Amino acid sequence: MKREIVTTKDGSKTIHLPDWQENYHSHHGAVQEALHVFIQSGLVRQALRNSSLSILEVGFGTGLNAILTYVHALKNRLHIRYEGVEAYPLGLDEINELAYADLKEVAQYSEVYHLLHSSVWEKQVSITPEFELLKRKVMLAEYTPEAGVFDLVYFDAFGPRVQPELWEVSIFEMIYNAMRPGAIFVTYCAKGQVRRDLITVGFHVEKIPGPPGKREMLRATK
Numbered sequence: 001m002k003r004e005i006v007t008t009k010d011g012s013k014t015i016h017l018p019d020w021q022e023n024y025h026s027h028h029g030a031v032q033e034a035l036h037v038f039i040q041s042g043l044v045r046q047a048l049r050n051s052s053l054s055i056l057e058v059g060f061g062t063g064l065n066a067i068l069t070y071v072h073a074l075k076n077r078l079h080i081r082y083e084g085v086e087a088y089p090l091g092l093d094e095i096n097e098l099a100y101a102d103l104k105e106v107a108q109y110s111e112v113y114h115l116l117h118s119s120v121w122e123k124q125v126s127i128t129p130e131f132e133l134l135k136r137k138v139m140l141a142e143y144t145p146e147a148g149v150f151d152l153v154y155f156d157a158f159g160p161r162v163q164p165e166l167w168e169v170s171i172f173e174m175i176y177n178a179m180r181p182g183a184i185f186v187t188y189c190a191k192g193q194v195r196r197d198l199i200t201v202g203f204h205v206e207k208i209p210g211p212p213g214k215r216e217m218l219r220a221t222k
């Protein structure tokens with residue numbers, strides 16, 4: 001599928017899929033959305049409970065959430081085990097064109113950002129002493145995580161309009177089972193059907209303020 005690099009309103013870039021009229025991040029701001037949805041609404045909250053966290057990201061993509069997690073972990077003395085599921089890894093040319101290594105939030109850690117992408121798939125590697133990474137190249141429907149291991153889930157799939165099969169109850173059940181009690185699941189999506197399906201699976205679901213340009217997002221607790 002064709003992928004184009006575009007610039008979002010906060011100046012950071014993202015990828016646009018013309019065939020689906022879908023973006024990897026909000027056109028209001030890629031970094032702004034990642035910081036609000038995943039770091040502030042997810043990581044900051046779980047770090048209050050534990051300084052050692054196991055995180056699952058659905059849709060590793062550009063690695064933006066992973067590098068922002070690393071930077072937050074470094075500054076707050078957290079230890080992170082990060083597992084990213086990705087069916088269609090990006091090419092090096094796309095990663096370079098996105099220029100996330102030059103973002104003010106990342107620039108000091110550009111080497112780490114490149115390591116996230118150059119590290120092997122299917123094997124857990126120590127990127128730094130505080131950050132372990134396991135990248136899994138697999139379709140989400142075929143992913144079989146261990147039970148009860150994750151403290152935090154970044155659910156960053158394309159929206160239900162274009163990939164409804166990634167937002168089904170069976171997927172949410174698989175993820176719920178992979179989470180520890182008290183773990184949280186965050187997503188930019190605030191659709192009523194998604195909220196109801198998360199409740200069906202057993203989550204306690206909150207609608208919380210979304211990033212600029214989006215009224216709400218969802219946070220679900222096991």
Ligand SMILES: C[S@@+](CC[C@H](N)C(=O)[O-])C[C@H]1O[C@@H](n2cnc3c(N)ncnc32)[C@H](O)[C@@H]1O
Nearest residue numbers: 024059060061062086087088139140156157158
């Ligand atoms: C909305 S993008 C977000 C990516 C990433 N979190 C980021 O910040 O760049 C969704 C990601 O899910 C991946 N994806 C699409 N279908 C998938 C599937 N069936 N299984 C696993 N990953 C998938 C895409 O390739 C893309 O990287």
